Amino acid sequence: MSPVLFYDPVCQQPYDTRTLHTQALGGTEATLVRIADALGAWVMQHNRTQEWQRYRTPQRLAGITDVIVNRDSRALPFVQQHYPGARVYLWLHDRFHPRARRARWLAATAPLLRESAVTAVCVSDWQRSGVEATLRSIGVADVVRALTIYNPVDDALRPDDTPVDPEKLVFFSSPNKGLSFALDAFRELKRAMPRLRLAIGNPGYKPGEPLVGAGVELLGAQPQPRMHAQVRSALCTFFPNFVIPETFGLVFAESHALGTPVLAHDCGAAAEIIADPQQLLPVSAAARCYEAAVGNLPARWRSGPARLAAAAGLFDAYVERIRDWRSGSRPHVGPDARFRLSLIRQQWLRLLS
Numbered sequence: 001m002s003p004v005l006f007y008d009p010v011c012q013q014p015y016d017t018r019t020l021h022t023q024a025l026g027g028t029e030a031t032l033v034r035i036a037d038a039l040g041a042w043v044m045q046h047n048r049t050q051e052w053q054r055y056r057t058p059q060r061l062a063g064i065t066d067v068i069v070n071r072d073s074r075a076l077p078f079v080q081q082h083y084p085g086a087r088v089y090l091w092l093h094d095r096f097h098p099r100a101r102r103a104r105w106l107a108a109t110a111p112l113l114r115e116s117a118v119t120a121v122c123v124s125d126w127q128r129s130g131v132e133a134t135l136r137s138i139g140v141a142d143v144v145r146a147l148t149i150y151n152p153v154d155d156a157l158r159p160d161d162t163p164v165d166p167e168k169l170v171f172f173s174s175p176n177k178g179l180s181f182a183l184d185a186f187r188e189l190k191r192a193m194p195r196l197r198l199a200i201g202n203p204g205y206k207p208g209e210p211l212v213g214a215g216v217e218l219l220g221a222q223p224q225p226r227m228h229a230q231v232r233s234a235l236c237t238f239f240p241n242f243v244i245p246e247t248f249g250l251v252f253a254e255s256h257a258l259g260t261p262v263l264a265h266d267c268g269a270a271a272e273i274i275a276d277p278q279q280l281l282p283v284s285a286a287a288r289c290y291e292a293a294v295g296n297l298p299a300r301w302r303s304g305p306a307r308l309a310a311a312a313g314l315f316d317a318y319v320e321r322i323r324d325w326r327s328g329s330r331p332h333v334g335p336d337a338r339f340r341l342s343l344i345r346q347q348w349l350r351l352l353s
Contacts, residue, residue: 003065004041004352005083006032006091007058009075014048016055024202024221026174027250028093031151032070038152038345039352041068046075058082066352068121073109080112088116089351093123095247095268096130098137107138120146121351124269127247149351150273151248152344158335159259162232166326167193169238170260172201172227173251178241180299181291183216184306185240188315189322190215196322198238201227231255235325237262240318242283243291249273253339261331263321278331281317290314 011029019025020033036043036054042064043055051057060082067079068089079088090113096102106113120135122128128148135141169189171182179200186198190213201219219230231237237255245268246252252273255262264270266280274280286309294305309315325331337343 002040002042003063004039004068005061005064005066005086006036006041006043006068006070007075007079008032008043008045008070009078010070010072011045011047014045014050014055016043016052018052021223021225023223025224027151027248028071030224031093031250032091034152034154034341035344035348038341039348073106073113073118076109076112076116076118080116087119087352089119089121091121092127092131093247095127095245096134098134100134103134103137106134106140110138110140113140114143118144119351120144122146122148123151123248124148124272126269126272147351149347150339150344151250151253152341153250153253153257153335153339155341157228157254157257159257160232162229164235164330165233166235167195168197168199168234169236169322170199170201170230170234171238172222172231173239173241175202176244177246178239178243180295180302181243181287182238182240183213183299184302184309185315185318186216186238187213187303187306188310189319191310192319193323193326199230199234201230228254228258231260232258234260235322235330236260237264238318238322239264240281241265242267242287243295246270246273253336256333257335257339259334261325261333263318263325273336275336276331276333281321284314286312286314 015025015029017033017037020030044058048057064083064086067083067086068091069075070091071093073090094102120131122131125148128146131146135144190196197215199217199219201222237260239251239262242265248269252262262274262279264280265283267283290309294302
C-alpha cells in the first residue's frame with residue numbers, strides 16, 4: 001500500500017470511489033478520488049465514520065511518508081500531531097489573493113507552514129499567481145514552494161458517436177457559479193431561438209433557487225456518467241460564469257474530452273484551460289454592473305431587470321455566438337493531453353518521490 005495519505009478536513013460529507021460512480025460529486029472531491037485511486041493512496045475525511053478499503057476515519061496510520069491536506073491549512077495541527085515526520089503538501093483548489101478570507105486562514109497557520117516547509121500544490125498557473133502573492137504577503141514565500149499540477153480527466157473520456165442536438169445547451173456546475181446570470185441570458189437566447197433548451201445539473205452540495213422558465217430542465221444532482229451523457233449530446237456547455245472565477249474548471253476540461261465546446265467568459269483560469277478564443281467572451285463592465293445590482297435578489301425578482309438588460313444588448317454576444325455555432329461554426333474539440341489522468345499521475349509521483 002502507498003505511504004501517501006490524502007486528508008480532507010472540509011468536505012460536507014464523506015465520499016469514496018463508489019460515490020464518484022453512483023452519486024453527484026463536486027469537482028474537487030472527484031479529483032481527489034481519481035488521484036488517490038491512481039496512486040493507491042490512503043484517504044481520510046474529517047467526518048468519516050465508516051471505513052471502506054483505503055478510505056479511513058481520522059487516525060494514525062503507520063508508515064505514512066507524505067500527507068496531502070485538501071484545501072485548508074487549518075488542518076496542519078492534526079497532521080503535525082499524527083504524522084510528525086511526514087512531508088506535507090497543501091492542495092489548494094480555491095482562489096487566493098492577499099485580501100481574501102482564505103489568505104487569513106493561511107496567515108493564521110504561517111508558523112506551521114514555515115516549520116513544516118509545506119509545498120503548495122495549485123491547480124492552474126492562474127490560481128498559482130494568486131497563491132504566490134498571498135504567500136509573499138504573509139511572509140512565508142521563502143520556505144513554502146508553490147507549483148502547478150492540473151486536475152485530471154479520465155483517459156477513457158473521449159467523443160463517441162452520440163448525435164449532437166443543436167437545440168440543446170447544458171449547464172453543469174454548482175448553482176452559485178453564475179447560474180442565475182446564465183438563466184437570464186438563456187431567456188434572451190430562447191427569445192431569439194425559440195427551440196433552444198437548457199439542461200441544468202449540479203453536484204448537489206449547494207441547492208439553488210433557479211426560476212425555471214420555458215425550455216429549462218432541472219436535472220438535479222447527477223452522477224458524473226449521467227451528466228456526461230447529457231453533455232455529449234449538447235450543442236455546447238453554456239457557462240457564462242464570472243461570479244466565481246474557476247481556478248481550473250473541470251467543466252471545461254471534461255466538456256472538451258467529451259467532444260462538446262464551451263461558451264464561457266475569459267476570467268479565472270478559463271483561457272488557460274479552454275485555450276480557444278472562439279469559446280470565450282470578455283466580461284463586460286455592463287455585465288459586472290448588472291450582476292452587482294441584481295446578484296442578491298431572489299430569482300423571481302430578476303426577470304424585470306433581465307428584460308431591461310436584454311433590451312440594452314447585454315446578452316447579444318451569447319445570441320450571436322450560439323447562432324453561429326448552430327449554423328455550422330461550432331468548434332471541434334477533444335481531449336486535451338495536458339489533463340490526462342495517466343500524465344497527472346506521473347506528475348504526482350515525481351512530486352512525491
